[in-house]
Amino acid sequence: MVVVERLTQTISMERWSELDAVDKKWDAVESRLGFPPKKRYQALAGGFDANTIFIERQWESLAQMEAAYEKANQDPEYLALFPTTAGIVLSNRLELFSVLP
Numbered sequence: 001m002v003v004v005e006r007l008t009q010t011i012s013m014e015r016w017s018e019l020d021a022v023d024k025k026w027d028a029v030e031s032r033l034g035f036p037p038k039k040r041y042q043a044l045a046g047g048f049d050a051n052t053i054f055i056e057r058q059w060e061s062l063a064q065m066e067a068a069y070e071k072a073n074q075d076p077e078y079l080a081l082f083p084t085t086a087g088i089v090l091s092n093r094l095e096l097f098s099v100l101p
Contacts, residue, residue, distance in 0.1 A: 001061060001062060001098050001099075002058060002059070002060060002061070002098070002099040003058070003059045003061065003062050003065055003096055003097065003098060003099070004056060004057075004058050004059075004096070004097040004098075004099060005056065005057050005058075005059060005065065005094070005095075005096055006054060006055070006056045006094070006095045006096075006097065007054070007055040007056075007092060007093070007094050007095075008048075008052065008053075008054055008092070008093040008094075008095070009052070009053050009054075009055065009089050009090075009091065009092055009093075010049070010051055010052055010089070010090040010091040011051045011052070011053060011088060011089060011090065012051070012087060012088055012089075012090055013051050015087060015088045016051070018088050019053075019088055022081075022084050022085055022088060023040070025081055025084065026081055029072075029075070029077050029078050029081060030072070030078075033068055033071055033072050033075060033078065034068050034071070035057065035068050035072075036057045036058055036059060037057065038055050038056060038057040039055070039056050039057070040053055040054070040055050041053065041054040041055075041056070042054075058099070062096075
């Protein structure tokens with residue numbers, strides 16, 4: 001079963017300029033750990049503020065996603081990135097979706 005992971009984040013407007021540099025660090029570590037590439041979107045209109053971003057990635061299976069996160073949660077470089085987002089990312093909301101045929 002293909003799974004889409006979507007992370008919705010609220011970004012501090014005062015620290016928005018720091019987001020790209022931090023995200024590049026996440027990309028490098030996640031890539032090394034076998035995470036699929038992600039796509040990022042910024043809200044333009046609708047029910048979300050402009051300081052909302054959406055990060056999506058598609059996994060071949062829930063088992064693949066679980067294995068990657070288990071590996072990541074044992075990786076010191078991955079774990080060390082969390083404090084770098086403090087104050088930049090104000091909130092996180094994770095959702096998982098199954099892809100319909």
